[in-house]
Amino acid sequence: MFNSLSEKLESAFKNLRGEARINDLNVANTVKDIRRALIDADVNFKIAKEFTDKVKEKAVGEKVINAISPGQLMVKIVKDELTELMGGTEAQFNITGNPAIILIAGLQGSGKTTFTGKLAHYLKTKKGKSPLLVAADIYRPAAIDQLTVLAEQVGVDIYSERENKDAVAIAQNAIKEAKAKNKNVIIIDTAGRLAIDEAMMTEVANIKQAVNPAEILFVVDSMTGQDAVNTAKAFNDRLDFSGVVLTKLDGDTRGGAALSIKYTVNKPIKFVSSGEKMDTLDVFYPERMAQRILGM
Amino acid sequence: AGKSTVDEEVLDNLEEALVSADVGIETTVQIIERIEKRVKQDKYVNTAELNNLLQQEIEAILVDAPEQNYKDFDIPEGKKPYVILVVGVNGVGKTTTIGKLAHNYKKAGKQVILGAADTFRAAAVDQLTIWSERVGVSIVKQAMGSDPSAVAYDTVQSAIAKNADVAIIDTAGRLHNKAHLMDELSKIRRVIQKLIPQAPHEVMLVLDGSTGQNAVEQAKQFTATTDVSAISITKLDGTAKGGVVLAIANQFKIPVKYIGVGEKIDDLIIFDKHEFVDSLFKLG
Numbered sequence A: 001m002f003n004s005l006s007e008k009l010e011s012a013f014k015n016l017r018g019e020a021r022i023n024d025l026n027v028a029n030t031v032k033d034i035r036r037a038l039i040d041a042d043v044n045f046k047i048a049k050e051f052t053d054k055v056k057e058k059a060v061g062e063k064v065i066n067a068i069s070p071g072q073l074m075v076k077i078v079k080d081e082l083t084e085l086m087g088g089t090e091a092q093f094n095i096t097g098n099p100a101i102i103l104i105a106g107l108q109g110s111g112k113t114t115f116t117g118k119l120a121h122y123l124k125t126k127k128g129k130s131p132l133l134v135a136a137d138i139y140r141p142a143a144i145d146q147l148t149v150l151a152e153q154v155g156v157d158i159y160s161e162r163e164n165k166d167a168v169a170i171a172q173n174a175i176k177e178a179k180a181k182n183k184n185v186i187i188i189d190t191a192g193r194l195a196i197d198e199a200m201m202t203e204v205a206n207i208k209q210a211v212n213p214a215e216i217l218f219v220v221d222s223m224t225g226q227d228a229v230n231t232a233k234a235f236n237d238r239l240d241f242s243g244v245v246l247t248k249l250d251g252d253t254r255g256g257a258a259l260s261i262k263y264t265v266n267k268p269i270k271f272v273s274s275g276e277k278m279d280t281l282d283v284f285y286p287e288r289m290a291q292r293i294l295g296m
Numbered sequence B: 001a002g003k004s005t006v007d008e009e010v011l012d013n014l015e016e017a018l019v020s021a022d023v024g025i026e027t028t029v030q031i032i033e034r035i036e037k038r039v040k041q042d043k044y045v046n047t048a049e050l051n052n053l054l055q056q057e058i059e060a061i062l063v064d065a066p067e068q069n070y071k072d073f074d075i076p077e078g079k080k081p082y083v084i085l086v087v088g089v090n091g092v093g094k095t096t097t098i099g100k101l102a103h104n105y106k107k108a109g110k111q112v113i114l115g116a117a118d119t120f121r122a123a124a125v126d127q128l129t130i131w132s133e134r135v136g137v138s139i140v141k142q143a144m145g146s147d148p149s150a151v152a153y154d155t156v157q158s159a160i161a162k163n164a165d166v167a168i169i170d171t172a173g174r175l176h177n178k179a180h181l182m183d184e185l186s187k188i189r190r191v192i193q194k195l196i197p198q199a200p201h202e203v204m205l206v207l208d209g210s211t212g213q214n215a216v217e218q219a220k221q222f223t224a225t226t227d228v229s230a231i232s233i234t235k236l237d238g239t240a241k242g243g244v245v246l247a248i249a250n251q252f253k254i255p256v257k258y259i260g261v262g263e264k265i266d267d268l269i270i271f272d273k274h275e276f277v278d279s280l281f282k283l284g
Ligand SMILES: Nc1nc2c(ncn2[C@@H]2O[C@H](COP(=O)(O)OP(=O)(O)OP(=O)(O)O)[C@@H](O)[C@H]2O)c(=O)[nH]1
Pocket: A106, A107, A108, A109, A110, A111, A112, A113, A114, A115, A137, A140, A143, A190, A191, A192, A193, A247, A248, A249, A250, A251, A273, A274, A275, A276, B090, B091, B121, B173, B175
């Protein structure tokens, strides 16, 4: 749909070279190209603006226009800024507590249940843990069956109550079960919900309050567009989540939502999910994500 | 409000509104250029008139669904059973949309059969089975892991045998950049065509309303593989606007037929251009 950004910038600067005077205005035009590229990658409109304004200052400061290869330098500045923004301090994953309690939340269809299975697989095979999955989605048709199948695939136990219509009670009961069965991690899969659904947001906030999780992970589809900011903010306001999970990165989305979310709520992206199989889970590499957003 | 003429600031605000609704830069710029041109032509335009212009320009981009009584959930003459193949990437709302569609067809007095051709995703068949029970229509299914095109074939065959009006086939979510999964859809089509050469009569691409610019690529790849004939946009009960369908309509000329506004059986609405465009500019 569009040239890769570095190509575009390189040619923009090539054109500039012929000009007698290279000035701030030229940088401003290039910055506009970068802004568009970010918006094309689904970075939030306002954030793209703020971000590129910052980059512009840097670029002028570093005298990009006098560089041998200004396009490349410009892209490097952008990439480094993006990387720093999305990375920050090393994200730890907290599995303290016995059992350690992990709460999963997010919009409908974002990949929560699949991630729940994957996380169990990861904790079991990489961390030697003994997880218990908790089916706290009491709404979606066959949600319990879905989690049951995944638990079987991964070889872990699941806790569910088919007749119970109280997600909070199910989560609480699961903790007792975990203690009785010597499970040291419990992962609570919740129903998908919209941030504006007051009753449902209250439910998940109540689960949080009742079980006091070590980690609350907000699961978000990497294909999400401009609305990522609103959703992340609303979930964070209610849950003060501890980390973000980006899913479906095996697609070809540029994934600008990752930047928007980090920028808005400043919570670390702790995992990325890239497939439907249980072993397609990875930790997050900010630099890779920066390159992806820039189409590099 | 407050502004009486269309100036730079008004156009900037317009750009922000469109981009924030996921319309995308390219289509947004196109729309703004057209508005600018018309504003120049008409010399003096106030903001109220601008809203009208805008509404017109954007509605012009959206394609009309072909002449067909889909509003009454009637089936076109001579197309019985009317076969609908539902496709899309993972988690967009295909299965749920099928449940709602079946409900609407049934309400319109049609006999409906569902086909559970997602034999891959955990409990996908169970999920569609619950929907079939909820709606009160029959379902054709096989064991998990079986060949989806065999299920599709069975479904159409059963629809013919039972003299059903509509057969709706669910497929597994697949990312459009996975060639082998996309090939599977071509195979499903080929197999159905052994029974009814013109089938599927409708290929419904389901898009998640919260998806950004990647939906354009989805439309492109699914259209290339399956000749998408209609779009449903789901999850418009949230704060996302689904503006990317403007870009899609602009590029691929595919009509939007339905929108999903919830998880319940009645939460399917027939797409209305005017309301949709209106909602693009509503706050929240
Ligand atoms: N390709 C791909 N598909 C994924 C990934 N994660 C999840 N999925 C698929 O996305 C769809 C939705 O995933 P679920 O795990 O059911 O999502 P959910 O958030 O639990 O959905 P609800 O419970 O309905 O809100 C399923 O088809 C999954 O197989 C991923 O990383 N890559």
